[in-house]
Amino acid sequence: MKAPPERTCVGCGRKSPQSELLRFGSVDGRLTVGRTIPGRGVYTCRRLVCFERAVASRGFSRVLRRTVLVEPELARHYTDS
Numbered sequence: 271m272k273a274p275p276e277r278t279c280v281g282c283g284r285k286s287p288q289s290e291l292l293r294f295g296s297v298d299g300r301l302t303v304g305r306t307i308p309g310r311g312v313y314t315c316r317r318l319v320c321f322e323r324a325v326a327s328r329g330f331s332r333v334l335r336r337t338v339l340v341e342p343e344l345a346r347h348y349t350d351s
């Protein structure tokens with residue numbers, strides 16, 4: 271059996287199975303949640319702290335290789351606080 275694909279959380283740097291992470295892409299320069307957004311993707315754990323760290327370190331823009339607007343309301347996609 272093939273191991274599930276792993277991706278690195280841009281917040282904490284840990285690797286997890288892709289299915290356990292939130293994927294974001296850039297839509298018109300805005301960070302947007304979605305597994306089917308074309309182009310580069312960036313992943314975080316489902317922990318709010320990872321989102322906040324990624325925002326603070328500008329990790330989303332770094333991984334996507336373009337400046338993206340990160341709206342604070344994206345925090346609603348995280349299950350804990």
Ligand SMILES: [Zn+2]
Binds near residue numbers: 282284314315317320
């Ligand atoms: Zn994380």
